[in-house]
Amino acid sequence: MSDTSTLTAPTTTPSAAPAAASTSPPPHLPRRRELLFGTAFATAGVVMALATLIGTYVATRDATGAAWLEGNNIPLTQPNMQLLTLGMSVVTMQWAVFSINRDDRPHTFLALGVTILLGAAFVNQTTFLYREVGLAMTQPEGPLFYAVTAGHLAMVAAGIAFILLMAFRALGGQFSSRHPDGISAAAVFWYAACALYGVIWFAVYIQK
Amino acid sequence: MALTETRPEADEAANAVADGPQPPSAIERLIGSGDHLTVGRLYVGFGLFFTALAALGLALSGVDGLSDDGLLGLTPALASSSLVALVVMGVMPTLLGLGIYIVPRQVASPAIAFPRAAAFSLWTWLVAGGIFLTGVALDGGIGGPDPEGSRLASLSMGAMMIALSLGSICVATTVLSHRPLGMGLAKVPFFSWSMLVAAPVWILTFASATAHVALAQIAQFDAAGIAAGFETGIAWFLRVPSIYMIAIPVLGIAADVVAVAAGRRIRSYGVVQGLIAAYAIASFGAWTQTDRALQTFLFAVVAVLAVLPMLALLGGLGDTLRRGRPALSTALLGSLLAPLLVLGAALAGAMQVIDFAGSGTIWDLQPAMITGAQTVFLVGAAACGAIAGLAHWSRRLWGAPAPEGPGRGGVTAVFLGAGLVATIHLLQAFLARGGESGLDAAAFNAIVAVGALLLALGALSGLAMAVGAARIGVDAPDADDEHAMTLEWYPPGPVLAGTELAGLEVVRSPYPLADLRGDTDEEDDR
Numbered sequence: 001m002s003d004t005s006t007l008t009a010p011t012t013t014p015s016a017a018p019a020a021a022s023t024s025p026p027p028h029l030p031r032r033r034e035l036l037f038g039t040a041f042a043t044a045g046v047v048m049a050l051a052t053l054i055g056t057y058v059a060t061r062d063a064t065g066a067a068w069l070e071g072n073n074i075p076l077t078q079p080n081m082q083l084l085t086l087g088m089s090v091v092t093m094q095w096a097v098f099s100i101n102r103d104d105r106p107h108t109f110l111a112l113g114v115t116i117l118l119g120a121a122f123v124n125q126t127t128f129l130y131r132e133v134g135l136a137m138t139q140p141e142g143p144l145f146y147a148v149t150a151g152h153l154a155m156v157a158a159g160i161a162f163i164l165l166m167a168f169r170a171l172g173g174q175f176s177s178r179h180p181d182g183i184s185a186a187a188v189f190w191y192a193a194c195a196l197y198g199v200i201w202f203a204v205y206i207q208k
Numbered sequence: 209m210a211l212t213e214t215r216p217e218a219d220e221a222a223n224a225v226a227d228g229p230q231p232p233s234a235i236e237r238l239i240g241s242g243d244h245l246t247v248g249r250l251y252v253g254f255g256l257f258f259t260a261l262a263a264l265g266l267a268l269s270g271v272d273g274l275s276d277d278g279l280l281g282l283t284p285a286l287a288s289s290s291l292v293a294l295v296v297m298g299v300m301p302t303l304l305g306l307g308i309y310i311v312p313r314q315v316a317s318p319a320i321a322f323p324r325a326a327a328f329s330l331w332t333w334l335v336a337g338g339i340f341l342t343g344v345a346l347d348g349g350i351g352g353p354d355p356e357g358s359r360l361a362s363l364s365m366g367a368m369m370i371a372l373s374l375g376s377i378c379v380a381t382t383v384l385s386h387r388p389l390g391m392g393l394a395k396v397p398f399f400s401w402s403m404l405v406a407a408p409v410w411i412l413t414f415a416s417a418t419a420h421v422a423l424a425q426i427a428q429f430d431a432a433g434i435a436a437g438f439e440t441g442i443a444w445f446l447r448v449p450s451i452y453m454i455a456i457p458v459l460g461i462a463a464d465v466v467a468v469a470a471g472r473r474i475r476s477y478g479v480v481q482g483l484i485a486a487y488a489i490a491s492f493g494a495w496t497q498t499d500r501a502l503q504t505f506l507f508a509v510v511a512v513l514a515v516l517p518m519l520a521l522l523g524g525l526g527d528t529l530r531r532g533r534p535a536l537s538t539a540l541l542g543s544l545l546a547p548l549l550v551l552g553a554a555l556a557g558a559m560q561v562i563d564f565a566g567s568g569t570i571w572d573l574q575p576a577m578i579t580g581a582q583t584v585f586l587v588g589a590a591a592c593g594a595i596a597g598l599a600h601w602s603r604r605l606w607g608a609p610a611p612e613g614p615g616r617g618g619v620t621a622v623f624l625g626a627g628l629v630a631t632i633h634l635l636q637a638f639l640a641r642g643g644e645s646g647l648d649a650a651a652f653n654a655i656v657a658v659g660a661l662l663l664a665l666g667a668l669s670g671l672a673m674a675v676g677a678a679r680i681g682v683d684a685p686d687a688d689d690e691h692a693m694t695l696e697w698y699p700p701g702p703v704l705a706g707t708e709l710a711g712l713e714v715v716r717s718p719y720p721l722a723d724l725r726g727d728t729d730e731e732d733d734r
């Protein structure tokens with residue numbers, strides 16, 4: 001619930017505003033948790049879309065049987081490293097949330113920077129994996145494989161952009177222990193992206 | 209004059225620039241506005257218009273079906289496209305627009321959360337709606353033969369779903385984070401509560417459907433592939449239990465309308481909130497995408513038992529009406545007729561459940577007919593509820609009371625039209641079971657055409673009601689409802705019946721304005 005608003009009608013008229021300027025209340029902080037709630041709803045939608053794609057992938061693969069990805073080899077080294085990379089990024093992201101809640105700004109920026117770096121490493125590993133697999137869109141498995149994995153890649157890329165934006169806003173002094181919402185919201189989105197990769201890792205790469 | 213001197217007209221132009229930028233034109237203000245009042249009104253206006261247009265499309269498809277080879281030569285996809293349009297271009301945007309307008313007022317917020325996102329959702333939806341209509345006109349649409357038209361319609365349908373999800377995120381976040389002091393979730397007005405519980409269901413449902421839209425685009429399906437993809441991956445949102453979701457806000461509207469109409473607080477506020485939430489949970493149907501899911505016990509439970517919260521809510525509303533002396537207004541009429549249409553959809557759902565009981569099917573009902581019945585029943589319920597809400601909040605939306613004639617006419621026409629179309633689908637599903645011939649195709653299509661035309665007229669009447677109120681509202685003095693109970697009637701409206709509103713600093717009950725007036729049901733009931 002908002003902790004900044006009351007129902008009291010404003011009493012200051014425009015003509016009286018200059019005179020009242022010296023006694024006017026301090027500027028309100030933005031609504032508490034607004035960005036957090038909005039991000040949570042949006043994240044739920046993205047997760048649902050990707051979960052639907054993963055479900056469709058698994059159902060189609062089960063229906064196809066042994067012929068699924070018969071002509072392609074999916075190595076496990078990259079997927080495992082990707083999982084490890086995102087796992088580490090969860091820790092650094094939580095480090096950022098922990099730091100901003102204690103007004104430890106240097107550590108906040110350091111943690112956000114490392115998270116972005118790990119995210120970029122994930123993107124790099126995915127593109128490398130695509131080259132290794134060599135799956136063409138014209139193959140029956142192609143559209144579903146890329147819908148799932150590239151859809152998640154897009155989510156990670158969006159997460160990096162989100163973190164970058166929030167880092168700049170934090171640099172501008174918009175977030176602090178009193179109002180850490182932007183960092184927390186980016187963290188919610190990031191955690192969801194990491195958790196989804198765990199599902200993809202198992203359903204697509206391990207089970208093949 | 210030397211060339212180095214400035215021309216006099218250039219001086220004037222420079223002075224004009226120095227005076228500041230030109231004020232934006234009305235169109236620029238409209239397009240650039242993030243004001244929830246403007247966005248909400250536009251959603252409502254276009255939503256009602258598209259409801260009428262989609263219903264007209266359904267009527268035309270009925271007329272076309274009067275002859276075996278197509279009386280008008282229209283695309284065979286017009287009927288299915290019209291059903292989809294009724295949902296994502298018609299009734300849902302209308303209800304969402306009402307939410308974007310009213311919900312911030314109900315929680316005493318001067319603005320909606322993420323106003324630019326709300327405006328973005330409106331314009332994305334509107335442009336995507338135009339593309340959808342273009343796709344249908346190109347002989348595409350949902351299940352149409354033209355590949356480009358089908359692709360356009362599919363893609364724009366996904367865009368509309370994303371836009372509606374974005375709008376509902378703004379509304380739900382407003383309820384969660386913009387509430388005033390003292391207004392816990394247990395004291396949120398019913399309409400705001402219903403929008404809050406509807407938002408997650410809408411977001412998750414549309415996200416799942418949009419994933420299939422994306423898959424069809426990635427796979428570059430042809431027209432037949434897109435049609436098959438719609439049937440297997442998207443059509444589930446047009447049948448129970450998913451289609452129940454379009455009527456979730458109607459429950460909130462009905463509860464708010466009945467309280468004001470009766471002049472009584474609704475007893476057991478938390479229980480009624482729980483009933484609305486239970487209905488919303490039951491309407492989540494993304495898990496019923498496969499045929500196998502339709503033969504599970506859980507499907508039987510949610511498809512039929514979703515009606516229990518509705519029946520219990522009707523009981524609560526009836527009790528409130530019994531304690532007051534309500535006049536039969538447009539708002540009350542719509543609020544009472546809408547649940548009846550939801551019950552009709554539940555009946556259609558029950559028939560489907562019975563059909564799927566055990567192994568195989570009992571009656572072998574036609575899936576298209578039974579789904580059509582469920583969709584149209586709930587479209588009618590949502591349209592009735594939307595017109596009821598527009599009439600109820602007309603003074604807030606347009607500045608003047610809604611004209612009762614078009615309002616009542618609209619609600620009645622929607623009820624009869626949707627009821628007729630849905631009932632004939634239900635009847636045909638049953639009569640044509642197991643490969644029987646059923647009703648004569650011409651008779652069936654004629655009844656569909658008449659019912660859909662009534663539905664279109666009802667939506668147009670609702671639009672006429674809104675336009676009429678808006679025209680009166682331009683010159684009308686500020687007017688308030690002396691029976692108002694919730695905060696949408698507070699800022700920036702005039703003082704309510706002599707009440708000193710500025711004294712209200714903390715919300716202490718779900719009906720703060722009734723608290724201010726000192727209204728208590730105990731006194732009234734004596």
